[in-house]
Amino acid sequence: MAERDAGESDHTTASPQNDLRSVLVTSVLNLEELDVDLYRGTHHWVPRSQRLFGGQIVGQALVAAAKSVGDNLFAHSLHCYFVRAGDPKVPVLYQVERTRDGRSFAVRSVKAVQHGQPILTCQASFHMQQPSPLQHQFTMPQVPQPEDLLTVEELIHLYLSKPDLAEKSKQGLNKLLANEVPIEIKPVNPPHSFTRAASEPRKLFWVRARGHIGEGNMKLHCCVAAYVSDFALLGTALLPYPNHRAHFSASLDHAMWFHSTFRADEWMLYECESPWAGGSRALIQGRLWRRDGVLAASCSQEGVLRVKEVTESSKL
Numbered sequence: 001m002a003e004r005d006a007g008e009s010d011h012t013t014a015s016p017q018n019d020l021r022s023v024l025v026t027s028v029l030n031l032e033e034l035d036v037d038l039y040r041g042t043h044h045w046v047p048r049s050q051r052l053f054g055g056q057i058v059g060q061a062l063v064a065a066a067k068s069v070g071d072n073l074f075a076h077s078l079h080c081y082f083v084r085a086g087d088p089k090v091p092v093l094y095q096v097e098r099t100r101d102g103r104s105f106a107v108r109s110v111k112a113v114q115h116g117q118p119i120l121t122c123q124a125s126f127h128m129q130q131p132s133p134l135q136h137q138f139t140m141p142q143v144p145q146p147e148d149l150l151t152v153e154e155l156i157h158l159y160l161s162k163p164d165l166a167e168k169s170k171q172g173l174n175k176l177l178a179n180e181v182p183i184e185i186k187p188v189n190p191p192h193s194f195t196r197a198a199s200e201p202r203k204l205f206w207v208r209a210r211g212h213i214g215e216g217n218m219k220l221h222c223c224v225a226a227y228v229s230d231f232a233l234l235g236t237a238l239l240p241y242p243n244h245r246a247h248f249s250a251s252l253d254h255a256m257w258f259h260s261t262f263r264a265d266e267w268m269l270y271e272c273e274s275p276w277a278g279g280s281r282a283l284i285q286g287r288l289w290r291r292d293g294v295l296a297a298s299c300s301q302e303g304v305l306r307v308k309e310v311t312e313s314s315k316l
């Protein structure tokens with residue numbers, strides 16, 4: 001374990017002149033206030049499953065919770081259950097209950113509702129900054145810098161340029177390219193081709209919000225990190241099983257802890273690993289690292305994964 005650097009990072013900052021404001025800030029996490037502690041959120045990107053993206057619901061729930069706590073308090077943890085699939089055809093209502101306001105901590109309970117029914121329950125806790133001599137963290141894995149790696153889109157174009165690529169794979173890759181995901185990803189160990197080999201249930205990638213957010217609003221960066229943290233976590237559990245494909249997958253619960261200041265519009269290393277899978281479920285743990293090696297956030301999630309074996313003919 002390494003000593004944690006409690007100081008500010010030497011971030012290279014995305015320039016607002018060259019980079020439009022992130023749609024996560026202007027739209028997805030910009031909730032409409034309907035009444036006291038009642039908000040409405042709309043959608044930007046919806047996954048192919050046609051159920052709302054879990055990260056969007058968690059990020060919006062955290063925005064709603066954060067609106068009722070003072071500027072001196074910062075999100076330090078959240079615990080959520082996804083109890084129903086989110087419907088992309090209607091907005092989500094967020095009802096906030098002010099569970100407790102103490103001297104150092106405040107706790108909020110948020111219910112995300114559609115069609116009169118909860119789709120997510122979330123407890124979020126906020127804490128004032130307090131100095132402590134007790135400081136440690138793991139050491140960030142050593143990986144190539146994001147400038148030396150390709151984005152997911154660049155990798156897909158590379159795979160598409162391979163002359164022996166099967167028509168079905170081409171269609172799959174083009175569908176992936178059509179997604180307008182508001183985050184950028186650079187895998188650390190991308191496969192050389194679209195076909196995958198079995199690997200340990202662990203993956204590393206650089207990630208950041210697409211577009212500019214700017215510094216100053218730490219609560220907002222935590223909400224963006226909550227959005228980002230659910231994106232590719234569950235797939236980690238499938239890495240040892242290239243001959244199986246999930247016909248149903250969904251995150252069941254999601255917990256997150258925020259440790260340090262960070263900017264979600266700057267590259268962060270996301271380290272994801274799945275220590276267990278069984279009974280059609282998998283546990284996945286994630287660590288978000290600032291590129292200067294400071295541990296920014298940790299998360300844990302359990303998901304349901306119902307898989308089918310893929311035959312050679314169905315792969316083509």
Ligand SMILES: CCCCCC/C=C\CCCCCCCC(=O)SCCNC(=O)CCNC(=O)[C@H](O)C(C)(C)COP(=O)(O)OP(=O)(O)OC[C@H]1O[C@@H](n2cnc3c(N)ncnc32)[C@H](O)[C@@H]1OP(=O)(O)O
Pocket residue numbers: 047051052053054055082083084085086152153176177179181230231232234249250251252304306
């Ligand atoms: C260029 C960039 C490229 C990138 C492109 C993008 C690529 C990747 C995209 C990444 C996507 C990220 C996704 C991240 C993960 C998520 O966001 S998941 C969304 C959040 N989570 C949820 O929505 C879960 C919400 N909760 C639920 O839906 C329910 O709680 C539950 C389904 C988990 C509960 O299940 P259950 O109690 O069984 O509910 P039921 O209503 O009874 O059943 C639901 C369906 O499951 C079938 N089913 C039930 N039991 C079984 C069983 N034992 N075996 C098989 N099937 C079962 C049941 O029949 C229902 O099916 P139908 O809906 O009727 O088909």
